[in-house]
Amino acid sequence: MNGREGTPQRFFPATRWSLVLRAGKGQPEDRTAALEQLLLQYMPALKAHLVQKGTDPERAEDLLQGFISSKVLERQLVARADAQRGKFRTFLLTALNNYVRSEIRREKTGRRSPARLLDIQEHPDEAFPADGPSEAFDVEWGRQILARALRDMQAECKAGGRDDLWIIFESRIVQPILDEVEPLPYETLVQKLGLESPTQAGNLLITAKRMFARILRGIMSEYAEEEVEQELQELRQIFSRAHA
Amino acid sequence: MSYPDRISSATPASLAKLFDVADPPLRAWRPEELASIYRHQMSAPVRFDLATLDAAITPKLKALAEAEGLVLRSFQDLLQHPNPPVELLQLTKEFAKRNRSHPDSALPQPVATVLYFASIAAALVRCGRRISNLEDSALLEGFEWTQTQKWVDEPTRRLMQEGTESLHFEERRSGGPTRPIG
Numbered sequence: 001m002n003g004r005e006g007t008p009q010r011f012f013p014a015t016r017w018s019l020v021l022r023a024g025k026g027q028p029e030d031r032t033a034a035l036e037q038l039l040l041q042y043m044p045a046l047k048a049h050l051v052q053k054g055t056d057p058e059r060a061e062d063l064l065q066g067f068i069s070s071k072v073l074e075r076q077l078v079a080r081a082d083a084q085r086g087k088f089r090t091f092l093l094t095a096l097n098n099y100v101r102s103e104i105r106r107e108k109t110g111r112r113s114p115a116r117l118l119d120i121q122e123h124p125d126e127a128f129p130a131d132g133p134s135e136a137f138d139v140e141w142g143r144q145i146l147a148r149a150l151r152d153m154q155a156e157c158k159a160g161g162r163d164d165l166w167i168i169f170e171s172r173i174v175q176p177i178l179d180e181v182e183p184l185p186y187e188t189l190v191q192k193l194g195l196e197s198p199t200q201a202g203n204l205l206i207t208a209k210r211m212f213a214r215i216l217r218g219i220m221s222e223y224a225e226e227e228v229e230q231e232l233q234e235l236r237q238i239f240s241r242a243h244a
Numbered sequence: 245m246s247y248p249d250r251i252s253s254a255t256p257a258s259l260a261k262l263f264d265v266a267d268p269p270l271r272a273w274r275p276e277e278l279a280s281i282y283r284h285q286m287s288a289p290v291r292f293d294l295a296t297l298d299a300a301i302t303p304k305l306k307a308l309a310e311a312e313g314l315v316l317r318s319f320q321d322l323l324q325h326p327n328p329p330v331e332l333l334q335l336t337k338e339f340a341k342r343n344r345s346h347p348d349s350a351l352p353q354p355v356a357t358v359l360y361f362a363s364i365a366a367a368l369v370r371c372g373r374r375i376s377n378l379e380d381s382a383l384l385e386g387f388e389w390t391q392t393q394k395w396v397d398e399p400t401r402r403l404m405q406e407g408t409e410s411l412h413f414e415e416r417r418s419g420g421p422t423r424p425i426g
Contacts, residue, residue: 139256146262147248177261178250213266229267236263242256 019222020088024079035078039068041148041223042089045141046096052136055100067099087231088223093137139242142235149216150174156215164193168201169208273352279395282355286320286397293319294335308332319359323366324399330371336363337375354393361386362400365407380411387411 022034043064050060071077081091157166171184186198195201220228251259273281291306308329322328322336337360344356351359365387367375376383387404390396 143251146259147251150247173265177258178254209265216266232263232267236260236267239256239260239263
């Protein structure tokens, strides 16, 4: 609960953690596809996290490949995720941090042996900061979610013959935000789409916003079983205060 | 440029506005505004408001609201009725839940939240039925939170108090916290 005067957020549970569940405990074929989708979605955020912690991008890539191969695939990390015990992204981030720390330890130990003496300067002072919130991870994760929501919405509008909704949403919301341009005036949209009035255009924009909200929540519910609303608010706050 | 590329080059602060579209920032309502909206919602016709969930259920709503001589015109009637139809309470809970998370909801989030818990408490107290999947601790927290809101009326506070007692009673009877049954 967010304090006495706030509104309790966590009383409105969504009901699925489907992608994570499928990737961890689904039927073999479905599990592979779900795992692939999950990794595709999280990789940029995990890499951003490592780079923000001071790892150079190339090494971050190597560490991630190692993490995926030895933890996610061989040891079936995702199957151990438990929705009751917290957010999946926290679970994943903690597992990655542990893996990286153990890799650094292992490499340092290895470098002490005569056989590795020549590598001693490769990562001389590398250390990995303690666990904690990772702004880079959260921001990159949020970017992935938003990109997917926009793609899915555009596809859904097209498939449903509702290009009008997409055009209005894109020209009033998306372009002003992403391209820093002025929203297209309603009068222009009325002409462009053959509408009756600016009011009708305004109503279509409300419908489009609802559609975007539904799609975004749907995507988030694949990764956060009980905390969709809270996740949404957290991401909004993180983005509001994050540095460019 | 594709969306991922455009999103990658946009600043986090500007992207926050896209999250705002899905989850508009909460307006800071004054207690007297919330009290007024809550009173208005309590006197709103159950049949019309609940029909916004799905137009197809309109005939069913009419039948439920008029069943066995009940005259359930408003949410207040429903929540304070000694033997309300549990289906209507379930629909009320769903209505509150949807309004609470809907970007264009006319109901402020705190009002929708109180309505949500009031429907659950009424089902517990008046029908002996549990219509929520939430654990006891979450329900108790919600009932308690509602009672701390100064703008909530006395009958609703009493209902929440009875809901709290009902949960404690069940807990004592079963020897531990009760779990949701469906």
